Amino acid sequence: MTDLALLGFVTLLMLAGLRRPFIWVLAYIYIDIVIPQKIGWSIISAIPLSLLSFIAAFGGWLALDSKKGGRFTFRQGLLAILLLYCGITTLTAAFPESALTKWDWVWKALLFAMFLPLTLRTRLRIEAMVLIYVLSLAAIIIDGGIKTLAGGGGYGELKLLVVENAGIYESSIVSCAAIAMIPLALWLTRYGTIFKPDIRVKLFAAGLIFAALLMLVGTEARTGLLCIAVLGALMLRSVKHRFLYLGLAVAAVLMTIPFLPQSFTERMDTISSHEGDESASTRIAVWQWTIDYASQHPLGGGFNSYLANSFTYQTRTVTKVGDTTEVHYDTVTDEGRAFHSSYFEMLGEQGWPGLILWLWLHLLGIWQMERLRWRFGKREGGKESWQWGLATSLQQAQIVYLTGAAFVGIAYQPFAFMIVGMQCALWSYVRRVDREEIERARPHTQPWLRQNPQTTEPVTGSSVTGS
Structure with a gap:
């Protein structure tokens, strides 16, 4: 029954896209986040929903959707470079089979984030x-x-x-x-x-x-x-x-x-003292290993390069017995542990070039949203506008993501790159609308630039006097 309900909902979205191709973009977002094919048990799990909706979203935009107002921004260019670089490091990865498994979904997340702003042309x-x-x-x-x-x-x-x-x-x-x-x-x-x-x-x-x-x-x-x-x-x-x-x-x-x-x-008490928690101690040890690994492999080791790590560290446990406090130290040897941080994930997998690209992409988003906040904040009633509100919300969402990214490996998670795509779309939309408003206002403020209806040339002083 669950399969039929999920499959029916996805089918309705895909059918609606025949009339409005943009709905296929929305369908892919839903499928990429919720992953309904993993919720079901039989029919829906056998259908490549993600791939089909991905093809429909791109194909619908190319063949049926209007391209008016679409702009390719600088940050989309950074996404393209990061996608290309990840592809190169995958070909030279330290663990080729494992790297290809991760590449199978990472390239879609990057490509979709790069494509998304081209479809988000209106409010x-x-x-x-x-x-x-x-x-x-x-x-x-x-x-x-x-x-x-x-x-x-x-x-x-x-x-x-x-x-x-x-x-x-x-x-x-x-x-x-x-x-x-x-x-x-x-x-x-x-x-x-x-x-x-x-x-x-x-x-x-x-x-x-x-x-x-x-x-x-x-x-x-x-x-x-x-x-x-x-x-x-x-x-x-x-x-x-x-x-x-x-x-x-x-x-x-x-x-x-x-x-x-x-x-x-x-x-939550273990936040203040990582020595007493094996999970937190593992993070510190992995990060130290990653820095050493990057010094030997500055271009990165490809996806899942953490599989090469092996380290030994100590954990400390403090217990109270009556009026006395006992401290126990345990030696733990571990290997093949994940990076536990998006920053170290990028450093270990894509090296210094990949980390710089990734940081540039996100920090530029924070700066652009701040620019929009400042631009609309100067205008009368600008802080009540939907643009100011959305720029603020997207900036907050991104900073929250970057905070969480410091402690968990989510550098390529689709939900994060969708935030980047929405930021690019808002930035492009505001710049285009502001430019159109300036062009519409120009004939009133600069009458010499008005078009002569007969010659389609700008009206000049000589044409007015008939000379």
């Missing part, structure tokens, strides 16, 4: 992209929130829509994505036009945000806690009543702490 399309992005993540987050309330949480134990603990369904990754989604959900409650922001929309958004916060408890991922702390600080820049917001936030935290499960608080 309606940009909003539709944000809406599908939020609702796709909501399908996972609401499921996780309900199961957390039912007592099904625990690090690596919260069962979401699929049984595997990988990709977007991995505990740390989904907690990061859930927090990054919050500012975009809030933007829809204020500026949405597809679903007018009435009380129903706002109640749904409130419930979704509550579910996103529950994901932190359900997954017990320290990454999520750091992400929500960063988002809370970022929102101080944009809220109107900062002291009220700060007071409510502190009150909410104080009221929540007594209801948190003991396993959650104990895991």
Whole structure:
């Protein structure tokens, strides 16, 4: 029954795309995030939904969609260079078979992010992209929130829509994505036009945000806690009543702490001391190994080059017995451990050139969104505009992602590159619209540039006098 429901929904999206090809782009976003082919058990799992929707999205744009207003931005060029470079390192990877397995999905994430801005040519399309992005993540987050309330949480134990603990369904990754989604959900409650922001929309958004916060408890991922702390600080820049917001936030935290499960608080306590936690100690050891590896392989070792690592480290456990404190040291030998950080993931797999490209791509996005905030902030009523609001939300989402990326390997995750694609689209849209407004206003402010209807040449002084 689950297969039929999922397959029926995807089929409806694909049929709707015959009339509006852009819907195929939205269908791919849903399939790439939710991965319905892994939720089902029989029919749908045998169909290559991702590949079919990917071909439909590109083919529909090439053959049927209008190209008017589409622009190829500098950041899309950076994506193209990064895609090419990843392809080269895959051919020379230290572990070819493992590298090809990762390349199979990474190239689609990069190529789709590069292609996406070409389709988001209007405000309606940009909003539709944000809406599908939020609702796709909501399908996972609401499921996780309900199961957390039912007592099904625990690090690596919260069962979401699929049984595997990988990709977007991995505990740390989904907690990061859930927090990054919050500012975009809030933007829809204020500026949405597809679903007018009435009380129903706002109640749904409130419930979704509550579910996103529950994901932190359900997954017990320290990454999520750091992400929500960063988002809370970022929102101080944009809220109107900062002291009220700060007071409510502190009150909410104080009221929540007594209801948190003991396993959650104990895991969060390990943030301040990595020596007592094997997972955190592993991260430090892997990062040290990666720096050494990059010094010997400055161009990177290709995807999954972490398989070459092997190291020994010590963990410290402090226990209290009566009035005495005992400290135990254990020696742990490990090998083939993942990078546990997107920054070190890029460094180890793509070397210094890849890391620089990746950082350039994301830092440029933060700067561009700040430019848009500044541009609209100068205008009268500009901070009430949907452009200012979306630039703020996308910037917050990206910074939250970069925070989470410091502690989990999500350098190539599709949900992150979709944020990049939306930023490129907004940047291109605003520049194009502003340029068109200037051109429309020019005949009124510079009458000598008006076109002579008979000669189609600019009117000059000599033509006016008849000389």
